[in-house]
Amino acid sequence: MSGIEQARTWIEQARSVAILTGAGISAESGIPTFRGTGGLWRNHRPEDLATPEAFARDCLLVWEWYDQRRQWIAKAAPNPGHFAIARLQRSKPGCTLITQNVDGLHDRAGSAGILKLHGDIWRLRCTTCRAEWPDRRAPLPRLPPKCQCGGIARPGVVWFGEDLPPGAWSSAQEAAQSVETLLVVGTSAVVYPAASLIPLARAAGATVVEVNTEETPASTAAHCCLRGLSGEILPALIPVPPDS
Numbered sequence: 001m002s003g004i005e006q007a008r009t010w011i012e013q014a015r016s017v018a019i020l021t022g023a024g025i026s027a028e029s030g031i032p033t034f035r036g037t038g039g040l041w042r043n044h045r046p047e048d049l050a051t052p053e054a055f056a057r058d059c060l061l062v063w064e065w066y067d068q069r070r071q072w073i074a075k076a077a078p079n080p081g082h083f084a085i086a087r088l089q090r091s092k093p094g095c096t097l098i099t100q101n102v103d104g105l106h107d108r109a110g111s112a113g114i115l116k117l118h119g120d121i122w123r124l125r126c127t128t129c130r131a132e133w134p135d136r137r138a139p140l141p142r143l144p145p146k147c148q149c150g151g152i153a154r155p156g157v158v159w160f161g162e163d164l165p166p167g168a169w170s171s172a173q174e175a176a177q178s179v180e181t182l183l184v185v186g187t188s189a190v191v192y193p194a195a196s197l198i199p200l201a202r203a204a205g206a207t208v209v210e211v212n213t214e215e216t217p218a219s220t221a222a223h224c225c226l227r228g229l230s231g232e233i234l235p236a237l238i239p240v241p242p243d244s
């Protein structure tokens with residue numbers, strides 16, 4: 001049996017499946033990943049742009065970077081990998097989608113109940129009164145954007161040194177500890193605590209399948225590594241049902 005056939009059988013037979021996605025799943029939609037060739041961190045140091053300290057130092061610089069990314073993402077569309085995951089969620093009630101991505105492409109592909117560990121680039125949060133609201137304008141008309149209270153707004157994402165949204169994080173941990181199969185897609189698995197879900201699931205008895213173009217630290221915990229583009233592998237793992 002090939003790796004794909006084996007993994008497809010595990011997914012079909014599992015009563016519960018969780019999927020952990022990272023930037024690689026959106027690469028085929030034209031959104032740059034963070035690390036590696038062509039990655040966002042190739043020209044920028046994370047600590048200059050993705051920390052609360054960077055924002056306190058120069059919020060305009062940070063906002064210019066996020067506004068640029070919002071414009072790229074606004075022009076992008078979900079790819080067959082995002083659609084395959086949404087299909088799996090519809091066909092399997094016990095299916096949990098956990099994402100590190102902030103781009104909203106899973107939502108646009110039709111996924112529901114997404115556990116967004118690193119927030120959402122389409123939400124803003126006031127640094128003064130903590131109010132939070134959606135804003136899909138790209139580019140934003142004025143930088144930095146302001147709250148009704150006059151406070152400066154920040155992107156609704158999780159930066160280094162910040163806690164993950166507690167509800168999403170505890171639900172993700174619960175899912176990792178209870179699922180029969182964990183699918184790890186397009187993540188370098190170097191950012192914690194998200195990456196800790198992989199050994200957590202494995203220790204709790206889950207079968208772990210990795211889908212990635214390259215080897216990662218998660219590869220050693222995986223029962224099966226499928227090397228290639230998620231936009232090609234996921235549709236092969238999760239085929240369209242014949243009657244649809």
Ligand code: BJW
Nearest residue numbers: 022023024033034035100160161186187188191192213230
């Ligand atoms: C393809 C493909 C294709 C390409 N098909 N594959 C333990 C040890 C060490 C450090 C720490 C630790 N615990 C905490 C830390 C500190 C820190 C951390 O992890 N640092 C390490 C990097 C050293 N973590 C934090 O600060 C976190 N907060 C925290 O820990 O709070 C305390 C806490 C503890 C316990 C519980 C709860 C709280 C916060 C981390 C926030 C990360 N934020 C960012 C930015 C978000 C906003 C934005 O978008 O700007 O999140 S950083 C960036 O990395 C982004 C991503 O979500 C994240 C992960 O990246 P991802 O998705 O894996 O992308 P890449 O680019 O790295 O990889 C892409 C992969 O795809 C590659 O493998 C390619 O091969 C592959 N690929 N094309 C398939 N077509």
Ligand code: ZN
Nearest residue numbers: 126129147149
């Ligand atoms: Zn406010």
